[in-house]
Amino acid sequence: MEAFVNQLPIGLSIGAVLLLIALGLTFTFGQMGVINMAHGEFIMAGAYTAFLLPGLFVPSLVVAFFVAGAMGLVLERLAIRHFYGRPLDTLLLTWGVSLVLQQLARDLFGAPNVQVKAPDWLAGGIGILPYNRLFIMGLAIASVVGVWLYLVRTKHGRRMRAVMQNRRLAATSGIDTGRVDMLTFFIGSGLAGIAGVALTLVGPVGPSLGTYYIVDAFLVVVAGGLGQLRGAVLAAAGLGLLNSYAEFWSDASLAKVIVFAAVIAFLQFRPQGLFTVRSRALS
Amino acid sequence: MNKTDVMNKADVMKKADVMKKAIYPILVGLLVVAAPFLMDAFRLNLLAKYLCFAIVALGIGLAWGQGGMLTLGQGVFFGLGGYSMAMYLKLQEGGLPDFMVWSGVEKLPALWTPFANPVFALATAILGPMLLATLLGLLVFRQRVRGAYFAILTQALAAALVILLVGQQGLTGGTNGMTNFYDLFAWDLAEDSTQRGLYFVVAVVLALLYLGARQLVRSRYGRLLVAVRDGEDRVRFLGYDPATVKTVTFAISAGMAGLAGALFVPVVGIISPALLGVVPSLELVVAVAVGGRYALAGAVLGAVVMGYAKTAFSEQFADGWLYLQGALFILVMTLAPKGIMGVIKRARTA
Numbered sequence: 001m002e003a004f005v006n007q008l009p010i011g012l013s014i015g016a017v018l019l020l021i022a023l024g025l026t027f028t029f030g031q032m033g034v035i036n037m038a039h040g041e042f043i044m045a046g047a048y049t050a051f052l053l054p055g056l057f058v059p060s061l062v063v064a065f066f067v068a069g070a071m072g073l074v075l076e077r078l079a080i081r082h083f084y085g086r087p088l089d090t091l092l093l094t095w096g097v098s099l100v101l102q103q104l105a106r107d108l109f110g111a112p113n114v115q116v117k118a119p120d121w122l123a124g125g126i127g128i129l130p131y132n133r134l135f136i137m138g139l140a141i142a143s144v145v146g147v148w149l150y151l152v153r154t155k156h157g158r159r160m161r162a163v164m165q166n167r168r169l170a171a172t173s174g175i176d177t178g179r180v181d182m183l184t185f186f187i188g189s190g191l192a193g194i195a196g197v198a199l200t201l202v203g204p205v206g207p208s209l210g211t212y213y214i215v216d217a218f219l220v221v222v223a224g225g226l227g228q229l230r231g232a233v234l235a236a237a238g239l240g241l242l243n244s245y246a247e248f249w250s251d252a253s254l255a256k257v258i259v260f261a262a263v264i265a266f267l268q269f270r271p272q273g274l275f276t277v278r279s280r281a282l283s
Numbered sequence: 284m285n286k287t288d289v290m291n292k293a294d295v296m297k298k299a300d301v302m303k304k305a306i307y308p309i310l311v312g313l314l315v316v317a318a319p320f321l322m323d324a325f326r327l328n329l330l331a332k333y334l335c336f337a338i339v340a341l342g343i344g345l346a347w348g349q350g351g352m353l354t355l356g357q358g359v360f361f362g363l364g365g366y367s368m369a370m371y372l373k374l375q376e377g378g379l380p381d382f383m384v385w386s387g388v389e390k391l392p393a394l395w396t397p398f399a400n401p402v403f404a405l406a407t408a409i410l411g412p413m414l415l416a417t418l419l420g421l422l423v424f425r426q427r428v429r430g431a432y433f434a435i436l437t438q439a440l441a442a443a444l445v446i447l448l449v450g451q452q453g454l455t456g457g458t459n460g461m462t463n464f465y466d467l468f469a470w471d472l473a474e475d476s477t478q479r480g481l482y483f484v485v486a487v488v489l490a491l492l493y494l495g496a497r498q499l500v501r502s503r504y505g506r507l508l509v510a511v512r513d514g515e516d517r518v519r520f521l522g523y524d525p526a527t528v529k530t531v532t533f534a535i536s537a538g539m540a541g542l543a544g545a546l547f548v549p550v551v552g553i554i555s556p557a558l559l560g561v562v563p564s565l566e567l568v569v570a571v572a573v574g575g576r577y578a579l580a581g582a583v584l585g586a587v588v589m590g591y592a593k594t595a596f597s598e599q600f601a602d603g604w605l606y607l608q609g610a611l612f613i614l615v616m617t618l619a620p621k622g623i624m625g626v627i628k629r630a631r632t633a
Contacts, residue, residue: 253450
């Protein structure tokens with residue numbers, strides 16, 4: 001029982017990181033059908049931003065959002081927008097981008113991992129809950145609330161939902177879908193930057209930081225349903241907990257296999273993920 | 284002009300066409316046969332390695348180019364084949380495999396014992412991947428999970444397998460995998476003649492699989508496969524079951540990857556998780572894209588070209604390769620989505 005309780009914050013904080021990463025992915029994937037493999041490198045960019053701003057942890061969250069967001073924006077404008085409707089091609093394209101960015105990080109910051117010093121006020125914790133993991137969970141919750149408010153309360157968010165549900169109809173109604181795409185990509189990539197800063201609290205930063213999380217984050221998107229905020233939250237929490245308990249009960253090497261099998265089993269009941277936008281369209 | 288004239292003209296055209304079409308296979312065949320006389324043992328070994336990758340690429344060409352299933356986990360099947368073969372080779376030496384001694388395993392694990400039999404090992408190398416692919420295909424395709432979802436799932440499988448292999452050190456050799464193989468059916472693997480023989484075996488296997496795959500694509504089944512790629516729902520409305528069509532192709536491509544893995548191990552002399560994870564799996568998909576995904580020959584060509592490019596560039600400037608590789612994908616995907624074969628075709632028709 002004690003072990004069960006001890007694993008809980010670990011699982012939830014893994015889920016929180018996955019959620020921060022998957023939030024961006026689920027919208028770029030859901031709205032534009034883009035599988036952005038370079039998303040992991042936006043996480044890395046966020047983490048290095050925190051590394052470059054030592055002692056400025058909270059400001060680095062904001063800076064990382066804009067750094068990663070700007071990178072996403074450039075990627076979208078220069079390359080991805082020519083690929084709409086070819087999701088599988090965007091996957092390969094963005095993988096090329098991710099390779100280049102990783103090598104760039106290696107040349108700029110060196111191949112070995114670097115450590116970012118966590119701020120003093122995050123040391124310690126309440127009982128079994130370390131402050132740093134609590135902070136990550138809080139950050140994820142704040143991001144979800146922020147995204148939700150953006151989606152339902154702002155006119156940009158409303159446009160975004162419209163484009164996600166029916167791109168052509170949205171365009172016919174006078175929405176500039178290109179601009180909406182840009183903004184979605186900016187916000188989605190920016191969230192990856194925030195996730196990167198959060199990751200510096202739990203581990204070292206290296207050029208291949210993003211690759212460790214990207215596969216799991218995509219699984220969250222698949223299990224949660226495309227472009228679904230609720231789905232992403234539940235799936236991230238579920239996969240995070242499953243990951244940590246599977247690691248604990250079997251061993252670390254089997255955990256990923258168990259998670260994979262669980263996702264496949266889950267898709268037998270919900271092939272479209274937890275939540276879907278209901279539509280009469282065939283595919 | 285009377286009717287027979289037209290017929291004769293058509294006949295002549297056909298003959299010229301056949302000649303034209305036969306040139307390339309003959310040329311390639313000559314090159315393959317001449318290769319051992321043109322290069323030293325080291326280069327020949329490299330070529331044999333690329334041809335192993337070409338077999339995997341052929342499978343990807345079949346599943347992705349023809350069937351529209353972007354599989355990012357071919358490394359899994361390649362790995363199952365490779366590890367089966369490596370287990371046989373290790374057991375052939377007699378005694379406990381070296382890495383087991385190092386990691387403190389005292390008795391041969393039960394999982395290993397049947398692999399002392401070469402027939403079992405080779406059968407597992409091919410049938411194991413096919414079985415896994417069939418299972419995964421049925422579970423996934425029946426639920427109409429496809430496209431990007433399928434790609435992500437196969438990638439997750441590749442990631443999971445690598446972690447599993449690294450973690451089970453005593454069974455698999457962990458991160459280092461298995462190496463130091465000495466004999467294959469009593470032939471010394473260090474001998475140049477053995478390696479030359481292996482090269483021919485790989486080349487012949489690749490040629491046979493290529494011809495088989497081409498025949499498959501040209502058959503009724505192949506048309507159905509392409510139809511599924513281009514309009515799965517329409518095919519379903521016509522009364523076919525796209526899930527079965529896709530699963531069969533996916534299983535065939537997995538079997539090819541498994542066989543390629545089994546050939547790779549004696550040729551290269553090592554199998555390790557680094558050879559079959561997310562990155563190597565993706566690299567081969569990109570090689571297929573570079574060669575031209577819609578033509579089976581493009582897949583083979585892409586694997587060999589990218590293999591050479593990688594070796595040549597990483598010999599010159601180690602870090603530059605990643606930039607170049609990345610830039611190459613971006614360029615190919617934006618400027619020539621049909622790859623080298625697409626460019627050749629366009630040049631021919633223009």
